[in-house]
Amino acid sequence: xxxxxxxxxxxxxxxxxxxxxxxxxxxxxxxxxxxxxxxxxxxxxxxxxxxxxxxxxxxxxxxxxxxxxxxxxxxxxxxxxxxxxxxxxxxxxxxxxxxxxxxxxxxxxxxxxxxxxxxxxxxxxxxxxxxxxxxxxxxxxxxxxxxxxxxxxxxxxxxxxxxxxxxxxxxxxxxxxxxxxxxxxxxxxxxxxxxxxxxxxxxxxxxxxxxxxxxxxxxxxxxxxxxxxxxxxxxxxxxxxxxxxxxxxxxxxxxxxxxxxxxxxxxxxxxxxxxxxxxxxxxxxxxxxxxxxxxxxxxxxxxxxxxxxxxxxxxxxxxxxxxxxxxxxxxxxxxxxxxxxxxxxxxxxx
Numbered sequence: 292x293x294x295x296x297x298x299x300x301x302x303x304x305x306x307x308x309x310x311x312x313x314x315x316x317x318x319x320x321x322x323x324x325x326x327x328x329x330x331x332x333x334x335x336x337x338x339x340x341x342x343x344x345x346x347x348x349x350x351x352x353x354x355x356x357x358x359x360x361x362x363x364x365x366x367x368x369x370x371x372x373x374x375x376x377x378x379x380x381x382x383x384x385x386x387x388x389x390x391x392x393x394x395x396x397x398x399x400x401x402x403x404x405x406x407x408x409x410x411x412x413x414x415x416x417x418x419x420x421x422x423x424x425x426x427x428x429x430x431x432x433x434x435x436x437x438x439x440x441x442x443x444x445x446x447x448x449x450x451x452x453x454x455x456x457x458x459x460x461x462x463x464x465x466x467x468x469x470x471x472x473x474x475x476x477x478x479x480x481x482x483x484x485x486x487x488x489x490x491x492x493x494x495x496x497x498x499x500x501x502x503x504x505x506x507x508x509x510x511x512x513x514x515x516x517x518x519x520x521x522x523x524x525x526x527x528x529x530x531x532x533x534x535x536x537x538x539x540x541x542x543x544x545x546x547x548x549x550x551x552x553x554x555x556x557x558x559x560x561x562x563x564x565x566x567x568x569x570x571x572x573x574x575x576x577x578x579x580x581x582x583x584x585x586x587x588x589x590x591x592x593x594x595x596x597x598x599x600x601x602x603x604x605x606x607x608x609x610x611x612x613x614x615x616x617x618x619x620x621x622x623x624x625x626x627x628x629x630x631x632x633x634x635x636x637x638x639x640x641x
Contacts, residue, residue, distance in 0.1 A: 296334070298312045298313055299312075301333050301334050304333045305326075305329050305330055305333050307326060307329075307330065311326060311330065312330055312334075315327045315330040315331065315434070327430075331430065331434070331452050331453070332452060334452075362396070362398055362418075362420065363397065363398040363399065363400055363418060363420060364392055364397055364398070364399055364419065364420050364421055364422065364608070364611065365400045365401075365402055365419055365421075365422045365423070365441075366385065366388055366400070366401050366402070366422075366423050366425060367402045367422060367423070367424040367425065367428060367432070368381075368385070368401060368403050368425050368426070369403075369424075369426060369427060369429065369432070380553065381425060381426065383601045383604070384425060384446060384447075384600045384601070384603055384604040384607075385425065385604060386601050386604060387600065387601035387602060387603060387604020387605040387606075387608075388423060388425075388604040388605070388607055388608055389604075390601070390604075390605060391604060391605035391606075391607070391609065392608055394605075394608075395608065395612065397420060400419070419441060420442075420611075420615065421441055421442035421443055421444075421611045421614070421615055422436055422441050422442070422443040422444075422611075423443065423444055423445075423446065423611055424436075424443060424444070424445040424446065424448065425446045425447065426446070426447055426448055427448050427490065427491075428445060428448055428450075430450055430452070430453070433450050433453045433455075434453065437453065442611060442614050442615050442618070443455055443611070444456040444457065444458065444607055444610045444611045444614065445457045445458070446459075446603065446604070446607050447459055447460075447490065447491060448491055449491070454622045455622060456610050456614055456622055456623050456624075456625070457623075457624050457625070458603060458606060458607050458610060458625045458627070459491070459492070459495070459626055459627070460492065460598045460600075460603065460626070460627050460629055461626040461628050461629065462492050462495035462496045462499060462580075463495045463496065463498050463502065464499060464628070465496070465580070465598070465628070465629040465631070466495075466496045466497075466499035466500050466503075466550065466596070467499040467500075467502060467503045468596075468631045469578050469580075469594075469596060469631050470499070470500050470503035470550055471507075472631060472633070472637070473548045473550070473576060473578070473637065473640075474507050474509060476638070476640060477547075477639055477640035478547045478548040479509055479510075479547070479640075480510075480546040480548070481500070481504065481511055481512060481546055481547070481550060482511065482546040482548070482550070483496075483500045483501075483511065483517070483518060483550050483551075484517045484518075484520060484532075484549050484552065484556055484560055485497070485517075485551055485552025486519050486520055486552070487518055487519075487552075489521070489552070492552075493553075496550075497518075497552070500550050512546045514535065514539065516535045517535060520532070520535075520556065522559075525555060525558065525559050525562075528555075528556065528559045529559040532559050532562075532563035533563045533566060533567070536560075536563050536564060536567060536569075537567055540567055540569065545569065545574070545575060546575065547574075547576065547640045548575065548576040548577070548578070548640070549575060549576070549577045549578070550578050551577065551578065551580065552580060553579060553581050554581045554582065554583045554585065554586045554593060554595055555579075555583070555585075556579070557577050557578065557579030557580075557586075557593055557595070557636075558579070558585060558586070558589055558593065560577050561591075561593070561636065564577070571591060572591065572635065572636055572637055572638035573638075576636060576638055577594070577636045577637065578593075578594045578595065578596075578636070578637050579593050579594070579595040579596070580596045580598075581595065581597075581598065581600075582595045582596065582597035582598070582632055586634075587634070589636070591634070591635035591636045592634040592635050592636065593634055593636045594631075594632060594633050594634040594635075594636045594637035595631075595634070596629045596630065596631055596632070597629060597630045597631075597632050598627065599627070602627065603627050606625065606627065610623070610625065
């Protein structure tokens with residue numbers, strides 16, 4: 292059996308005190324960000340996080356409805372302003388988590404933007420079955436969760452230094468398929484649109500786009516403003532796009548196809564292009580991601596990638612319960628597939 296790594300060993304490795312290691316690994320204040328990063332990296336390299344499990348014992352079955360202890364799961368929504376149940380992307384995921392928990396007779400507590408140092412005061416570990424994090428969860432928060440020894444899974448986020456079960460849509464492969472369609476139909480000047488640093492899902496979609504172009508030895512358009520595009524709402528984003536795309540049109544640099552990080556961005560691209568008098572799909576094809584309701588209603592209807600986001604939420608619940616029952620099993624990264632939906636916004640380039 293592998294010997295457990297101690298905090299003193301980590302302290303000796305980094306050259307700090309055991310007290311600093313304790314605070315850093317608990318996600319508590321009192322150490323600098325740089326020192327915390329070095330301690331967490333050292334802990335990961337030394338295997339400190341390996342086989343450290345939650346408070347549930349191996350083989351524990353899911354709690355029955357009405358159980359006095361451990362019949363609740365905490366759902367962590369750090370960016371609740373954009374990740375509430377009204378969100379076109381996050382809302383269905385949360386709905387899926389709710390239905391999954393209800394199917395097992397489990398209740399739910401939503402924690403919105405808690406500070407790491409306050410989480411311990413809000414949770415009584417014996418009363419919480421585990422935790423599901425939705426979207427980006429900070430490194431400090433994940434350390435605090437591990438310090439509480441709560442089983443947890445993450446949806447659409449992972450931390451390279453803190454192992455846990457994670458669930459994603461297979462973003463890269465889905466966008467590879469959409470990009471392949473465009474390349475197979477004559478497009479050679481393609482541009483990705485969306486802030487690739489906004490979310491892990493956006494980054495993975497951009498990677499899928501680039502991988503397909505490299506595979507076909509096609510050169511991507513590289514308009515930096517489109518790869519860092521942000522906006523609080525569609526009108527603001529459409530206005531920004533109008534300036535960027537207008538400049539590209541004036542310089543005769545418009546690509547023949549736009550692959551967008553999500554449908555909302557794609558719809559803004561279409562609106563901006565039409566205001567500039569650009570024919571869709573005759574001059575430019577546009578592809579989105581998510582298949583929101585507005586995609587099919589758009590004129591022309593938007594080609595996109597359809598993903599079952601509620602199924603992703605339900606799978607997160609099943610994965611958490613699976614982890615609780617099997618604390619010693621290897622960590623898993625689950626990728627859910629999607630389907631490319633061809634609609635009139637994308638066509639053959641002649």
